[in-house]
Amino acid sequence: MAFAYFDPAQHQASTVCLPPGAWLTVLDCLCDHFKAIGREQWLDRIARGRVLDAQGAPISADLPYRQGLRIHYFREVPNEKPILVQETLVHVDEHLVVADKPHFLPVTPTGEYVEQTLLRRLIRRLDNPNLVPLHRIDRHTAGLVLFSANPQSRSAYQSLFPNRQIDKRYQAIAPALPRLAFPLVHKSRMVSGEPFFRMQEVEGLSNSETLAEVLEKNGEFWRYGLSPVTGKTHQLRVHMTALGASICNDPFYPEVRHEEDDYSKPLKLLAHSLRFKDPLSGEARYFESELTLDW
Incomplete structure (x- = not known):
């Protein structure tokens, strides 16, 4: 039982x-x-x-x-370790909150993190217990996260994601891939891997898709623009590894590195922008991260 x-x-x-x-x-x-x-x-x-x-x-x-x-x-973690980074607010209104999440900060309570999460910090900061993330990015990724601030309008905004009515664009810094022709679309079948927190590609009908392009070249490293069509866990990290260019400072791909967080070496992946048509007003909405990825 x-x-x-x-x-x-x-x-x-x-x-x-x-x-x-x-x-x-x-x-x-x-x-x-x-x-x-x-x-x-x-x-x-x-x-x-x-x-x-x-x-x-x-x-x-x-x-x-x-x-x-x-x-x-209420979940509690004794002696919860502080995370020494600070989120910023990009937009706040009656229905939506858009936050810029720094690297290393989880979006929601998980494992050893409860109070040191973006959700708990924003609930305290905005005094709004009704905040709910409409999507998530993993702890190692920085950038924009969209929150519902009002239960009455929540379902309208939640529907944007499964209906693919929101354009999400990321930036990443990874090794150069001069032998590939960009832009390109990478599709694959992704399933849970080993250890349990990793994903892997296997044979079979694809369930993940990413559009990749080159935004800037700097010697042996390039800045890539990544647009996920689907939203599988670690999708961009797995797809870039499959292309032969794992994102810089990735602790999980291509191999797991068991190391303490090093704030000087964050994963070079940024949720850069969100674009969608507001389901309530019909207005075109566009939000862009104020964070940048340094070479």
């Missing part, structure tokens, strides 16, 4: 639906199923109001267990 759980970013909390069992209290159930978190930690969270019932009220340590009961809890 496993938990059915998810992490609704708009509530800043994870939610569990209690499975069948013979526990006397909710606390007993949580301790049994989240074995990495000790009973004292759960008691401490409950005492600080960090475990809530379905209505959002703090629970007591003796709350009786009931199958199917929904419990919200």
